[in-house]
Amino acid sequence: MINNKVLLLTCMLLCNGGAYASPAADQPLQGEVLESMDAAGYTYLRLRSGKTEQWAAIPKASLKPGTQITIEHPMVMSNFVSKTLNRSFPSIVFGNLSGGNASAPLNNEPSSIADEKLAKATGKNAYTVAEINTRSAALKDQQVLVRGKVVKYTPDVMGSNWLHIRDGSGNATDKSNDLVVTSKAPSKLGEIVTLQGVVHTEKALGGGYHFKVLIEDAAIQK
Numbered sequence: 477m478i479n480n481k482v483l484l485l486t487c488m489l490l491c492n493g494g495a496y497a498s499p500a501a502d503q504p505l506q507g508e509v510l511e512s513m514d515a516a517g518y519t520y521l522r523l524r525s526g527k528t529e530q531w532a533a534i535p536k537a538s539l540k541p542g543t544q545i546t547i548e549h550p551m552v553m554s555n556f557v558s559k560t561l562n563r564s565f566p567s568i569v570f571g572n573l574s575g576g577n578a579s580a581p582l583n584n585e586p587s588s589i590a591d592e593k594l595a596k597a598t599g600k601n602a603y604t605v606a607e608i609n610t611r612s613a614a615l616k617d618q619q620v621l622v623r624g625k626v627v628k629y630t631p632d633v634m635g636s637n638w639l640h641i642r643d644g645s646g647n648a649t650d651k652s653n654d655l656v657v658t659s660k661a662p663s664k665l666g667e668i669v670t671l672q673g674v675v676h677t678e679k680a681l682g683g684g685y686h687f688k689v690l691i692e693d694a695a696i697q698k
Contacts, residue, residue: 505532505550505571509543521545532569547571591653593644597623597670605655606646608675612689615675620691623670624655626663636693639663641671656687661696670697 507523507530514520514536521532521539532547539545550571555564596604602621603611624641631637636658646652657671673694679687 503550504574505547505569507532507545507547509539509541509545511541512539530567530569532571534571534573537573546574548574591627591642591644592625592668594623594625594668596643597621604645605641605643606652608655608691609646609650609652609689612675612677616677618675619672620675621670621672622655622691623668626665626667626669627654629663629665631662636660637662639669639671641669651688655689655691657691657694659694659696661694663696663698667698671695672697 505523505525507525509521510524510529511522512519518533518535519537519539521534523530523532523545532550534547547569548571550569552567552569554567596602599621601619602623603615605622605624608615608620608622622641622643624643626639627642628640629637637660639657639659641655641657642653644653646654648654657673659671659673663669671691671694673691676690676692677688679690
């Protein structure tokens with residue numbers, strides 16, 4: 477299941493044998509950038525915070541060594557495995573760069589891939605994207621089947637891949653044309669998939685993340 481605190485992305489690792497830094501709940505983490513590297517839309521930072529060194533992950537930002545930064549809504553996790561980096565980390569900090577873009581890539585605007593009118597999935601509990609959005613209260617905690625095009629894809633966040641899908645139903649004004657889905661199975665931009673998963677509503681993840689409708693742990697048929 478997805479952690480119910482701030483959800484950003486990938487990883488922070490404690491530097492070779494360094495002490496673990498454990499920020500108080502929701503208290504900003506301050507430190508000096510010692511090293512940075514970008515991967516999959518995120519920036520990984522080796523920080524010196526007090527007498528400790530640790531890695532932190534934030535949405536992609538240009539930061540030079542020596543820069544003093546503040547990370548808001550820090551969350552520490554232990555024994556995190558990143559499939560993207562193919563590494564296990566004893567301790568990980570997730571957070572938002574103070575003054576940066578706090579919306580993060582999970583629930584921001586999908587890519588510019590053109591919408592496409594698709595045939596509705598067939599079978600029991602099959603719905604369009606718009607039907608799931610507009611009937612979410614009645615469908616809460618139920619298994620649904622939906623077919624759509626992947627218009628945004630963020631892999632390997634908290635053990636799941638995140639997809640925005642559209643099928644040509646609904647409208648952008650009330651955002652009923654877009655559905656956010658998590659899955660262990662991989663996908664890619666532009667792919668047309670049929671998904672089966674459980675409907676969750678009013679999913680608050682902290683740090684500014686809130687999903688009115690979210691399909692979790694979906695199986696993907698291509």
